[in-house]
Amino acid sequence: MRYFVVGYFGYKNTGDDDLLRQTLTLLLSVDSDAQITIGMGPNNPIKESKTFKFIDRFSVSQLIKSIQACDIVIFGGGSLFQDHTSLKSLIYYTGIIALSRFHRRKIVLLGHGFSPPRTRIGHLMLQYCINSATAVTCRDLESTQLATRISRNLHLHTASDLAIYSRTVSIHSHYSDRIAVSARPYQSITLAPLAHAISTYKTRMIGISLQEPDDRIATSALGLPTEQITSLNHSFPHLPLGWIPPKMVVAMRYHACIWAALNGIPFIAIAYDAKVAAIATELGQLCVDLRFTQPIESISNGIIELDDNIEHYRQSLMKSMPKLQDRSKLHASILTPCIT
Numbered sequence: 005m006r007y008f009v010v011g012y013f014g015y016k017n018t019g020d021d022d023l024l025r026q027t028l029t030l031l032l033s034v035d036s037d038a039q040i041t042i043g044m045g046p047n048n049p050i051k052e053s054k055t056f057k058f059i060d061r062f063s064v065s066q067l068i069k070s071i072q073a074c075d076i077v078i079f080g081g082g083s084l085f086q087d088h089t090s091l092k093s094l095i096y097y098t099g100i101i102a103l104s105r106f107h108r109r110k111i112v113l114l115g116h117g118f119s120p121p122r123t124r125i126g127h128l129m130l131q132y133c134i135n136s137a138t139a140v141t142c143r144d145l146e147s148t149q150l151a152t153r154i155s156r157n158l159h160l161h162t163a164s165d166l167a168i169y170s171r172t173v174s175i176h177s178h179y180s181d182r183i184a185v186s187a188r189p190y191q192s193i194t195l196a197p198l199a200h201a202i203s204t205y206k207t208r209m210i211g212i213s214l215q216e217p218d219d220r221i222a223t224s225a226l227g228l229p230t231e232q233i234t235s236l237n238h239s240f241p242h243l244p245l246g247w248i249p250p251k252m253v254v255a256m257r258y259h260a261c262i263w264a265a266l267n268g269i270p271f272i273a274i275a276y277d278a279k280v281a282a283i284a285t286e287l288g289q290l291c292v293d294l295r296f297t298q299p300i301e302s303i304s305n306g307i308i309e310l311d312d313n314i315e316h317y318r319q320s321l322m323k324s325m326p327k328l329q330d331r332s333k334l335h336a337s338i339l340t341p342c343i344t
Contacts (some may be wrong), residue, residue: 005035005037005038005039005075005343006038006039006040006041006073006074006076006317007038007039007040007074007075007076007077007078008040008041008042008043008070008071008073008074008076008077008078008109009024009027009028009031009032009040009041009042009043009078009079009080010043010061010077010078010079010080010084010097010100011023011024011027011043011079011080011081011082011084012045012082012084012093013042013043013044013045013049013061013080014044014045014046014047014049014061014214015045015046015047015049016047016215016216016237017214018215018235018236018237018240018258018259019082019167019214019240019258019259019262020082021042021049021237022167022240022241022259023080023081023082023115023166023167024042024049024050024080024082024147025049025050026080026166026169026170027078027081027114027166027172028040028050028056029082029169029170030114030166030169030170030338030339031078032055032338033170033336034336034339034343035343038055039055040055040057041056041057041058041059041070041074042055042056042057042058042059042227043058043059043060043061043067043070044058044059044060044061045061052331057121058166059290064275065171067100067103068103069260071100071103071104071107071109072107072154072247074109075109075110076109076110076111076112076138076342076343077100077109077110077111077112078112078114079097079111079112079113079114079116080114080115080164080166080201080216081114081115081116081143081165082115082116082117083116083117083118083130083279084093084097084116085097085113085116085130085133085134085138086118086119086126086130087123087125087126087129088119088122088277091123091125091126093156094126094129094130095129097133098129098132098304099134101132101133101136102132105135105136108200110136110138110342111136111137111138112137112139112140112338112342113133113134113137113139113140113141113144114141114166114335114339115129115141115143115163115164115165115166115169115335116140116142116143116147117142117144117147117165117279117282117344118134118139118142118145118150118151119147119150119278119279120150127154130154131155132156132256134151134154134155134157134160135155135157137157137159138342139159139161139339139341140157140159140160140161140302141161141162141163141182141334141335141338141344142160142161142162142163143163143164143165143166143279144162144164144165144279144282144283144286145162146278146282147162148160148161148162150178152246159338161334161338162331162334163331163332163334163335163338164328164329164331164332164334164335165258165259165262165283165328166332166335166336167241167259167262167266168262168325168328168332169332169333169335169336170265170328170332171241171266171329172329173265173266173267173268173321173322173325174242174243174266174267175268176249176267176268178248179248179249179250179251179269180248180249180250180251181208181251182208182209182210182248182250182251182252183205183208183209183210183250183251183252183253183254183277183307184209184210184211184212184250184252184253184264184269185198185201185202185209185210185211185212185223185228185253185254185255185278186212186213186214186219186223186253186254186255186256186257186260187219187222187223187226187256187274188214188215188219188222188256188257188276189218189219189221189222190220190256190276192230192276193276193294193295194294195226196300197292197293197294197298197299197300197301197302197303197304198226198254198256198274198303199226199227200295200300200301200303200304200306201254201303201304201306202226203227203230204304204307205304205307206228208234209228210232210233210250211223211224211228211232211233211234212233212234212236212238212253212260212263213233213234213235213236213237214233214235214237214240214259214260214263215257216235216237219233219257220233220235221239224298234247236260238265240259240263241262241263241266241267241318242267243267244317249267249268249269250269251269251270251311251314252264252268252269252270252271252272252307252311252314253269253271253272254271254272254274254303254306254307255271255272255273255274255280256274256280257280258279258280258283261273261280261283261284261287261289262283265283265287266325268318268321268322269311269318269321270289270290270314270317270318270320270321271284271289271290272284272289272290272291272306272307272310273290273291273292274287274291274292274294274303275291275292275293275294275295276294276295277295281293286328287320287321287324287328288317288320288321288323288324288326289317289320289321290306290309290310290317292306316340
């Protein structure tokens with residue numbers, strides 16, 4: 005069959021580009037003869053082949069032709085349908101949904117996270133998008149519950165983030181005493197507790213960047229030298245070449261939490277929205293929620309708690325990850341009937 009894959013791809017965001025790779029892996033696992041067209045940004049993370057071809061995601065004519073030429077439109081995971089960062093993004097994806105419906109194409113949303121819209125128009129567009137889908141797999145229970153409340157779609161399923169699909173947890177023989185920190189720019193919250201933690205534990209800190217150069221700039225602005233920051237872009241979900249795994253991860257990025265979990269590393273989630281808090285809760289890890297007022301020592305105290313009870317939190321990961329891995333199989337079982 006012919007597929008058109010849509011997402012926030014090609015912007016040097018490690019998590020989103022990994023979602024693309026995982027979406028392609030999933031499609032080929034259920035349809036080995038798949039012909040796949042991908043809407044792509046300026047920095048293509050994969051090579052064109054007989055199976056994959058790419059279009060400019062902002063070319064209206066190419067979007068229309070790709071939808072007309074496909075059998076199924078696949079939205080490949082993440083937090084695409086939200087108005088928190090920008091209403092423009094939600095308008096863009098709603099427009100593709102509308103074009104797909106006009107041309108009577110099946111629409112499948114895989115591994116999506118939903119959060120309460122901030123605006124009335126955002127609510128209506130999210131409702132329209134979910135109602136339009138042939139099937140929806142959500143990455144967490146909170147997203148499924150929200151989608152159930154605001155839509156009439158009866159084909160909603162709680163699965164997992166696509167980054168977990170077909171992957172196992174890497175068990176390492178030993179860990180360093182280092183603390184890996186993942187920071188990202190965010191305007192509406194104070195990052196003072198994270199800056200305090202970096203200054204307190206600077207000699208143990210190493211930085212990880214999941215979007216260049218944004219994360220590197222944000223992390224260095226908080227006090228960590230840029231030479232101590234490594235991009236995960238070419239290694240995710242594995243460790244960078246030559247690394248001894250850190251003892252713990254302090255993570256603002258959602259996919260930094262996933263990276264830690266896939267490497268058996270306990271983490272502190274620094275929540276700036278619901279998805280980061282949700283993955284920490286699901287995996288039994290610590291969370292400092294910066295959406296609410298926090299003492300400046302809150303993250304530093306979390307590091308002490310994690311240091312003192314590291315084996316407890318590692319065991320929590322080991323017990324919780326198999327549940328997400330089992331749920332990740334739903335992506336394939338839900339997608340297969342849509343194809344046949």
